[in-house]
Amino acid sequence: MTEPVTEYAPSRETTEGRVFTVTGGDWYETFGGEDPIHDERIVVNLGPQHPSTHGVLRLVLELEGETVTDVRPVVGYLHTGIEKNLEFRNWVQGSTFVTRMDYLSPIFNETGYALAVEKLLGITDQVPARANTIRVLMMELNRIASHLVWLATTGMELGAISMMLYGFREREYILDIFELTSGLRMNHAYVRPGGLAQDMPAEAIEKARWFLKYLPKKLKEYEDMLTEQVIWLERTKGVAVLDVTGCLALGVTGPVLRSAGLPWDLRKTMPYCGYETYEFDVPSRTAGDVYARYEVRLAEIRESLKLVEQALDRLEPGPVMVADQKIAWPAQLAIGVDGMGNSLEHVAKIMGQSMESLIHHFKLVTEGFRVPPGQVYVGIESPRGELGVHAVSDGGTRPYRVHYRDPSFVNLQALPAMAEGALLADVIAGGASLDPVMGGVDR
Amino acid sequence: MTAPISPSSPNGALPDAAPPPAPSEPEAQSGSLPVSAQPVGAQTGAPAEFPPASPSQRGLFGVHGTGDTSGFGGLLRRRPAIVDAQPPYGSYFDEVVDGLREALHGGGTAIEHVVVDRGELTLHIEPERIADVCQVMRDDEALRFELCSSVSGVDYLGTDAHRLHVVYQLTSMTYRRRVRLETAVSAEDPTLPSITGVYPTADWQERETYDMFGVVFTGHPGLTRILMPDDWEGYPQRKDYPLGGVPVEYKGAEIPPPDQRRSYQ
Numbered sequence: 073m074t075e076p077v078t079e080y081a082p083s084r085e086t087t088e089g090r091v092f093t094v095t096g097g098d099w100y101e102t103f104g105g106e107d108p109i110h111d112e113r114i115v116v117n118l119g120p121q122h123p124s125t126h127g128v129l130r131l132v133l134e135l136e137g138e139t140v141t142d143v144r145p146v147v148g149y150l151h152t153g154i155e156k157n158l159e160f161r162n163w164v165q166g167s168t169f170v171t172r173m174d175y176l177s178p179i180f181n182e183t184g185y186a187l188a189v190e191k192l193l194g195i196t197d198q199v200p201a202r203a204n205t206i207r208v209l210m211m212e213l214n215r216i217a218s219h220l221v222w223l224a225t226t227g228m229e230l231g232a233i234s235m236m237l238y239g240f241r242e243r244e245y246i247l248d249i250f251e252l253t254s255g256l257r258m259n260h261a262y263v264r265p266g267g268l269a270q271d272m273p274a275e276a277i278e279k280a281r282w283f284l285k286y287l288p289k290k291l292k293e294y295e296d297m298l299t300e301q302v303i304w305l306e307r308t309k310g311v312a313v314l315d316v317t318g319c320l321a322l323g324v325t326g327p328v329l330r331s332a333g334l335p336w337d338l339r340k341t342m343p344y345c346g347y348e349t350y351e352f353d354v355p356s357r358t359a360g361d362v363y364a365r366y367e368v369r370l371a372e373i374r375e376s377l378k379l380v381e382q383a384l385d386r387l388e389p390g391p392v393m394v395a396d397q398k399i400a401w402p403a404q405l406a407i408g409v410d411g412m413g414n415s416l417e418h419v420a421k422i423m424g425q426s427m428e429s430l431i432h433h434f435k436l437v438t439e440g441f442r443v444p445p446g447q448v449y450v451g452i453e454s455p456r457g458e459l460g461v462h463a464v465s466d467g468g469t470r471p472y473r474v475h476y477r478d479p480s481f482v483n484l485q486a487l488p489a490m491a492e493g494a495l496l497a498d499v500i501a502g503g504a505s506l507d508p509v510m511g512g513v514d515r
Numbered sequence: 516m517t518a519p520i521s522p523s524s525p526n527g528a529l530p531d532a533a534p535p536p537a538p539s540e541p542e543a544q545s546g547s548l549p550v551s552a553q554p555v556g557a558q559t560g561a562p563a564e565f566p567p568a569s570p571s572q573r574g575l576f577g578v579h580g581t582g583d584t585s586g587f588g589g590l591l592r593r594r595p596a597i598v599d600a601q602p603p604y605g606s607y608f609d610e611v612v613d614g615l616r617e618a619l620h621g622g623g624t625a626i627e628h629v630v631v632d633r634g635e636l637t638l639h640i641e642p643e644r645i646a647d648v649c650q651v652m653r654d655d656e657a658l659r660f661e662l663c664s665s666v667s668g669v670d671y672l673g674t675d676a677h678r679l680h681v682v683y684q685l686t687s688m689t690y691r692r693r694v695r696l697e698t699a700v701s702a703e704d705p706t707l708p709s710i711t712g713v714y715p716t717a718d719w720q721e722r723e724t725y726d727m728f729g730v731v732f733t734g735h736p737g738l739t740r741i742l743m744p745d746d747w748e749g750y751p752q753r754k755d756y757p758l759g760g761v762p763v764e765y766k767g768a769e770i771p772p773p774d775q776r777r778s779y780q
Contacts, residue, residue, distance in 0.1 A: 147741060147742065148740075148741060148742040148743065148744070151742040151743065153751060153758075155752065156751055156752055156758060157758065157773070159758075160758050160773045160774050161773070191633055191634075192633070194633065320661050320662055320688075321714070321715045321716065322715055322716050323662060323663060323664070323714070323715075323716025323717075324716075325662075334688075336688055341688075341691050342691060342693075446632050446633060447632075447635075447637070447669075447682075447695075448633055448635060449635065449664075449665070449684050449693065449695060451664060451684075451686075451693075458664060458686075460664050460665045460684060462665060462667055462682060462684065464669050472669070473669045473670070473752075475665065475667035475668075475682075477664055477665035477667070477684070477720075481719065481720075481723075482716055482719070482720070484719075485715075485716065485718060485719050514742055515742075
């Protein structure tokens with residue numbers, strides 16, 4: 073037996089037998105061991121349809137080797153003109169539109185809108201205590217759900233596929249509570265100017281109580297799975313760092329700002345809905361990297377659980393809509409066989425008993441209430457940062473202009489600052505750590 | 516108080532029989548809403564097209580203007596009156612206004628109006644000075660508005676010669692204050708200095724304002740459309756840009772698109 077050709081595949085004898093080391097033919101002779109694209113720029117188009125860009129986000133990347141030299145996020149693929157549409161619907165109908173902006177935090181969109189309209193109307197103080205408590209309760213549940221989705225999708229993007237299943241599984245319980253309360257899992261239109269669409273049923277409160285006991289055990293599991301895990305640490309520690317100065321210059325708020333060391337949380341600094349009466353902490357870290365953001369968000373879930381518990385404890389029977397009959401929706405809504413609608417008693421009353429009630433209902437529902445002219449800006453702390461609502465009224469029954477300062481939109485600007493100069497894989501980690509929701513970015 | 520102003524675009528299709536609106540009616544007295552206006556966008560043959568001859572025909576429930584509650588009159592546009600507040604403004608507003616005037620070194624003329632409404636301070640700023648004012652607002656020890664929360668536009672079509680307003684919401688984290696800066700430019704010359712040099716976060720927000728309102732921010736590093744496609748024509752959030760949409764059929768009836776539906780004034 074002749075000796076095999078070893079020019080391209082040198083061999084050596086081992087206890088297992090002969091082992092060949094196969095090399096790439098005449099590659100080295102041809103290219104002299106040089107990387108032919110060593111100093112060549114490659115432009116890579118990532119997205120908009122890509123499982124790792126956290127939504128319909130397109131990134132135009134310039135690469136040198138595996139190093140990213142330039143990132144240009146391209147947005148607008150989910151632009152639906154919600155702000156323009158609001159100008160052609162009355163003030164109450166607005167809730168139905170804004171809830172669809174940032175679809176992972178619908179309650180925040182609605183609450184921001186409701187607070188703005190209430191401020192325009194000058195009825196902020198008249199919103200009943202129960203309505204405010206339920207708003208806090210729903211917002212904090214929503215915050216947990218949103219952070220769980222962040223954990224799930226980020227886990228998936230960084231290789232922890234099981235985290236995605238767990239995150240979405242737990243979120244489903246919160247959506248159940250939302251469904252019991254508002255009739256819908258998402259896009260609730262539950263928080264309305266003046267209060268709430270309807271009261272929270274006892275069943276939902278019971279379910280929320282159960283969830284308070286359930287989630288901490290699961291959080292422990294996530295931490296067991298991720299916190300010390302080598303791959304997770306490698307992908308997140310020291311990756312996509314942005315310090316406080318960078319955050320403020322780029323307008324980044326929310327968990328990303330808090331992970332850099334500034335505990336700025338509008339619930340504490342400029343409270344609304346009675347947050348100043350609740351006991352909770354604002355978690356912060358100083359590393360400013362993806363891992364710190366992970367820690368902050370997990371800690372925020374725990375704080376939100378504390379808030380939910382306090383809100384549940386202080387729920388007392390009472391109205392959930394302002395007493396002013398010229399603003400309040402004339403009927404309590406009820407969930408019927410074909411979805412949410414006016415309660416049957418109310419329909420019986422206006423159709424069979426009281427003509428005045430019918431007229432009143434008709435005028436308020438078709439024409440809507442008037443809002444005195446002026447403009448306001450209301451900022452609330454959404455899971456992603458400051459959600460600002462700038463609402464302008466010209467005195468009519470429809471908004472003259474509503475602008476949403478969506479934290480996803482503003483925060484996404486920070487991606488180039490985080491990712492340029494790093495490796496391609498860190499773009500994904502950095503983008504995921506900003507938690508952009510494209511529905512909110514594009515509106 | 517500024518007097519209410521009628522909408523700009525008269526309806527050319529209005530038949531001669533329509534009684535002209537009487538501008539001398541005691542409407543401005545009540546101060547708030549009444550505006551005598553011809554129905555804008557009305558269609559010939561549509562019911563309730565003509566303004567009622569007497570106030571008694573206006574009906575109940577706060578009907579103003581033409582008295583057209585059928586909605587065929589189209590949208591009435593009114594501009595919230597700019598009412599200058601008199602010092603002392605209350606709250607932290609005096610400190611902010613005085614601090615800004617002082618820091619501008621006699622350039623206090625940059626502040627055109629000071630409006631305090633619903634517990635919020637609005638400073639109307641001369642358009643050319645907006646970037647300077649932002650610089651001072653950010654850097655002055657007594658002001659320290661470190662964060663530019665929001666930049667957006669409002670179109671006051673027909674009620675202001677400088678119809679395109681750009682609104683800046685500034686936040687001071689040091690003092691926990693908010694203030695709103697407002698500037699106005701005309702649609703013919705919609706240029707403003709960019710504030711991206713002071714607040715880099717305004718980058719995308721100015722692009723959005725350009726995209727939606729056509730305000731050109733000079734000095735912006737890359738002023739391109741951001742939400743709409745690059746080759747889009749027109750500025751969608753302007754009030755003279757239609758909402759668009761197609762009529763849909765529902766249970767045998769045709770439902771017009773939202774901006775052509777009957778609606779209430």
